[in-house]
Amino acid sequence: MAATMEKYILSRMSSLRKLYSMFNLRNNNELTCMFVFMCFLIGSSLADNGYEMEDFLKREYSLTKPYQGLGSSSSSHWDLMGTAMITTETVRLTPDLQSRQGAVWSRIPCYLRDWELQVHFKIHGQGKKNLNGDGMALWFTKERMQIGPVFGNINLFTGLGVFVDTYPNENKNHERVFPYVSAMVGNGTLAYDHNRDGLPTEVGGCTALVRNVNHETFLLIRYSRNRLTVMLDIDGNREWKDCFDVSGVHLPQGYFFGASSVTGDLSDNHDLISMKLYQLTVERTLEEEQEEEVTVPSVDNMGQFKVEVQEEGMSGVQLFFTIIFSILGLFVLGVVAVVVYGRWKENSRKRFY
Numbered sequence: 001m002a003a004t005m006e007k008y009i010l011s012r013m014s015s016l017r018k019l020y021s022m023f024n025l026r027n028n029n030e031l032t033c034m035f036v037f038m039c040f041l042i043g044s045s046l047a048d049n050g051y052e053m054e055d056f057l058k059r060e061y062s063l064t065k066p067y068q069g070l071g072s073s074s075s076s077h078w079d080l081m082g083t084a085m086i087t088t089e090t091v092r093l094t095p096d097l098q099s100r101q102g103a104v105w106s107r108i109p110c111y112l113r114d115w116e117l118q119v120h121f122k123i124h125g126q127g128k129k130n131l132n133g134d135g136m137a138l139w140f141t142k143e144r145m146q147i148g149p150v151f152g153n154i155n156l157f158t159g160l161g162v163f164v165d166t167y168p169n170e171n172k173n174h175e176r177v178f179p180y181v182s183a184m185v186g187n188g189t190l191a192y193d194h195n196r197d198g199l200p201t202e203v204g205g206c207t208a209l210v211r212n213v214n215h216e217t218f219l220l221i222r223y224s225r226n227r228l229t230v231m232l233d234i235d236g237n238r239e240w241k242d243c244f245d246v247s248g249v250h251l252p253q254g255y256f257f258g259a260s261s262v263t264g265d266l267s268d269n270h271d272l273i274s275m276k277l278y279q280l281t282v283e284r285t286l287e288e289e290q291e292e293e294v295t296v297p298s299v300d301n302m303g304q305f306k307v308e309v310q311e312e313g314m315s316g317v318q319l320f321f322t323i324i325f326s327i328l329g330l331f332v333l334g335v336v337a338v339v340v341y342g343r344w345k346e347n348s349r350k351r352f353y
Helices: 004-023 028-048 316-352
Strands: 054-057 078-082 091-094 101-106 115-124 135-141 159-163 180-187 204-207 217-223 228-233 241-247 256-261 269-281
Touching: 091 256, 115 135, 135 217, 135 269, 159 217, 180 228, 180 241, 204 228, 256 269
Parallel strands: none
Antiparallel strands: 054 269, 078 101, 091 101, 091 269, 101 256, 115 217, 115 269, 135 159, 135 256, 159 180, 180 204, 204 241, 217 228, 228 241
């Protein structure tokens, strides 16, 4: 957002210089008046977009270099977990090695109502295309500092997860091209389906070719007025591009920010360079101000996100005993049938004589 704003101001200033030469302004007073007028136009344009550019960087929820005191002192605002380690340039969640998982979590719960998280990250490694994994995730959840199978965090989480998935587990699905960015809103009972790359619970997503690029890559998560927006800057142009935008998303306050990653048989370096959280100043209607406080994360059309639960097949031991008991049952039924038939035949002879 800052880069876009800078471009916008520069373009306005360029227009101002053209106007100056066009009208041949001869004194500083006229130039000053023109500058004030241009600033007014800038402010009006931003107001039309629904945001006032009075967003503030919240350092207590931000993670930036040189990462002083990260996870090592009582004054730190972040904790390291698993294989995560600090280098001079990054927080490396996982190295390019098999079976690693690491995370970094904020210690302070966030009570901001409207916020924007800008993440500077890098995913790179020696593996060739489709021989790397598994990806990283960004979190705003009730739980923190818990290791699990969902990109290094627990399943059945409560809150928001945004996933940068670099390996396709479901080979039959050709609709999505990986690496792929997606989001899920969990309520504590909704499971992330790894075998289907989270498709049943996805609220939005897009392809993001972020691996092994020579330029910087950024991801933006904005939550405001029950609207979740994810944007990307992965082309090296310093310009945000839409990934997805979903309304009707309800997230409680008081949750924790975090980032995690995991490798399995395939691996990559998953580096977190910075996480910057901005508070957004947004004008609300009276009805919005009187909305009830959200206690459970949800999406207005959450009913469509239902994981199809398939019954597990029987194990080898269960199958063996099933066959044995089936044979015994058939044998018993055979014996009973023979006895009944013998008695019926004997009774028939008695009646005949």
